[in-house]
Amino acid sequence: MEKKFTLPGRPKKRLFIGMLALTTVLASVVLYGIWYIARLGLAEIAEPLPLVVGGLFALLGGGAMLAILNMVLAVKGWFYLPFLQRQTYELINVLFPVAVYVAKIFGVSKRNLEGSFIATSNLLFNRLGIKVPADRLLVVTPHCLQLATCPHKITRDPNNCKRCGGCDIGSLVTLSEEMGFHFFVATGGTLARQVVYNTRPKAVLAIACERDLMSGIQDVYPLPAVGVLNIRPNGPCYNTHVDMAEVRAQLEKIIIPKEQDNG
Numbered sequence: 001m002e003k004k005f006t007l008p009g010r011p012k013k014r015l016f017i018g019m020l021a022l023t024t025v026l027a028s029v030v031l032y033g034i035w036y037i038a039r040l041g042l043a044e045i046a047e048p049l050p051l052v053v054g055g056l057f058a059l060l061g062g063g064a065m066l067a068i069l070n071m072v073l074a075v076k077g078w079f080y081l082p083f084l085q086r087q088t089y090e091l092i093n094v095l096f097p098v099a100v101y102v103a104k105i106f107g108v109s110k111r112n113l114e115g116s117f118i119a120t121s122n123l124l125f126n127r128l129g130i131k132v133p134a135d136r137l138l139v140v141t142p143h144c145l146q147l148a149t150c151p152h153k154i155t156r157d158p159n160n161c162k163r164c165g166g167c168d169i170g171s172l173v174t175l176s177e178e179m180g181f182h183f184f185v186a187t188g189g190t191l192a193r194q195v196v197y198n199t200r201p202k203a204v205l206a207i208a209c210e211r212d213l214m215s216g217i218q219d220v221y222p223l224p225a226v227g228v229l230n231i232r233p234n235g236p237c238y239n240t241h242v243d244m245a246e247v248r249a250q251l252e253k254i255i256i257p258k259e260q261d262n263g
């Protein structure tokens with residue numbers, strides 16, 4: 001029987017990009033302030049030092065702005081520079097904790113901001129038109145997707161699932177057999193990284209909460225990763241669910257159909 005859950009709302013991509021841009025502007029103002037206060041002292045140490053430090057700060061601020069502009073162009077579907085993606089992820093890593101504080105001032109929760117990052121990242125993934133053969137795709141889910149009272153050990157081998165219908169693991173195992181992708185249930189980031197290392201996929205589809213997807217997508221980079229948010233009718237990390245229709249739709253976008261796969 002099909003289960004009914006309240007699906008999470010779609011976070012806006014512009015929320016994340018807007019907060020990141022605002023944080024970059026604030027960080028640039030702070031850098032300018034530091035430079036302005038320190039410039040006379042720097043000049044006493046060595047005459048060209050204010051220019052060198054000022055140039056370095058300007059380069060950091062300008063580079064960050066360029067990375068954000070590039071992200072906006074990619075999200076809009078216009079011309080952008082894919083090679084700047086690494087810098088963008090690094091920028092996100094550095095500025096995200098500050099962006100969380102900035103967002104709080106505007107009444108935006110960390111969860112919403114992370115959700116917006118995932119929506120942006122997924123859109124970029126789809127814009128890049130990434131497609132891989134099923135056997136080069138890894139689908140990873142957290143352990144909390146398994147029914148808490150289920151006695152079967154599925155973390156080392158999901159095929160131990162008896163597909164009783166008690167949770168979504170059974171449907172995912174069936175789907176992995178039908179479509180041919182690798183499917184694993186990970187108990188944490190370390191095991192997830194180990195699974196990525198062992199299966200050597202060309203792309204990853206991860207099912208998790210906002211926080212884990214956010215860190216996971218950045219962790220596996222440069223491996224392209226797409227995230228599907230889990231559903232938590234029982235609170236976090238306990239008997240969670242996933243919208244199977246959304247998973248299937250994403251898989252159909254990523255997997256190259258067998259008849260088109262020439263190796």
Ligand code: SF4
Binds near residue numbers: 146154167168170
């Ligand atoms: S579907 Fe599989 S993992 Fe879920 S409760 Fe049933 S046997 Fe356990």
